[in-house]
Each structure stands twice: as structure tokens, then as C-alpha cells.
Amino acid sequence: MQQQTPPEQLDLAAMVADLNNLLRLRTTVIGLKMFASVEEMAAIPKIRRPTAVHTTDQIVSMASRLGWTVGITADDLVGAQCRAVIGLAPQDEKWLAGQAYVGVWHENAEDARKRQEALDVVAFGQYQAMAVSPLASGRLNPPDICLVYATPGQMIILINGLQWTGYKKFEWGVVGETACADSWGRALKTGEPSLSLPCYAERRYGGVPDEEMLMALSPAHLAKAIAGMKALSKNGLRYPIPPYGIQSDARVGMGVSYGRK
Secondary structure (H helix, E strand, C coil): CCCCCCHHHCCHHHHHHHHHHHHCCCCCCEEEEEECCHHHHHCCCCCECCCCCECHHHHHHHHHCCCCCEEECHHHECCHHHHHHCCCCCCCHHHHHCHHHECCCECCHHHHHHHHHHCCCCCCCCCCEEEEEEHHHCCCCCCCEEEEEECHHHHHHHHHHHCCCCCCCCCCCCCCCCHHHCCHHHHHHHCCCEEECCCHHHHHCCCCCCCCEEEEECHHHHHHHHHHHHHHHHCCCCCCCCCCCCCCCHHHHHHHHCCCC
């Protein structure tokens, strides 16, 4: 079994440099960390605190799009949905009912409740605050999870890197609206790499472009993916993936990409 480097011993800046070199990312790779107390969050160097009410999507994008280090509590978030996904509000009966979504996102109360029940969320009561920061800054040292925004082509190479050694089939779901539960909600809850299609709110309020997907994963999993991508690159399997030509004889190309060394 492959030994994983403890998160606190990983060189986060070097990992980001490797990741950008391997995938040519356009968006800053960030870290996200939950805190048991507000004081712990507030002690992070150069942390900013919001002066207005935001969605979690906006807070995340302040780090990934602007390069800021930002800390929040439940009071900084716009409503129970944002708070509950990261465990800063209870997932109680009122929240599970999802009445605000009836006639908006869902036809009836039954469908709204099914969606709420399907969300992967952090259990309430463990944390009082959250912070996000560019991963290369090292300010979260280490983060609970890393967030990587990438195009589908970049993302499949990242996934292939995760599968280079210790192969497993990844099975991810799509909840629809509140897709942050598919990414940071699921990754924080399970500790497993979690891929999502950013939802309407993430794109409208978080400014996520049409072409980007989101992978949330632990620092150790990110290090594993980078090592795997480096190995794949030596075999000529790297990003960008050059089109071979839809009318070309595929035998030569297949012999290189899929044949034995």
C-alpha cells in the first residue's frame, strides 16, 4: 500500500506549481478549512472578514478568483442552505422540508424534501467558522480540503492521476441546485475526492465560468493525483490532449497510447 505524506509535511506551494504545470489551470487552486472556534479562524495571517452578507460560493470565489484569504461565521452567510452544507447551521426538520424551493426549484414539497435529504453535508455542532485561501500561500497549514476548478479535459487527466496507483472507480452524484454539497460538502463529510458540476448559484454568485467543473479533495489525495499525472506524462498521456483527427487511421496512435511499452 502506498504511504501517504502527512498533510502538514506537504509542500503546498510546490504542489500548486506542479499542478499548474501539468494542467495549465486558469483559476487559483485554494484550500478550505473548518474551525472549532472563531478565534482560531481569526488568527490566520492576513485574513479578511466580510463586511456584507454573502453566499458560500462568493466566499470561495474570493479566494479562487481574487486570491484573498477570507474567514466567515454563520452570520456572514445569506441563509440556512449555505450554512448547513458546511455544518454551521442545523440540518433540522425545517431545513429538510425545503419549503423555500417549492415552486421555484421543484414542483412540489415532496421533491424539495428529496433534494434536501440527498445533500452531503457536514454534521452540525463541530465548527463555528470556516476559512478559504490560495493553497500556495500555506496560511491554512494544512487545509481540510483543496478546491480545483478545471475544464473537463483537465479534470479527466486529474482523475487519471488519482487512478494511476491504488485504482478505484469513482462514482459521483449530481444533486442539481446546491451542488456545493457534491464538492466541498461531500469531501468534508467523507474525506474522499468529490467532483461536481457547479450549479446555478455557484455560477451566478460565485462567478464560476461555464466551462469549469470543481474537484474537492484532501491535500494527500491531491499529492497522489500529481504523482500519478507525472507518471502518465512520461508515457505521453498529458494535458492538453492533442486531437488525433477523426478521419485518420487510429492504429498508429492507439499503438502509442494503449500499447505495451
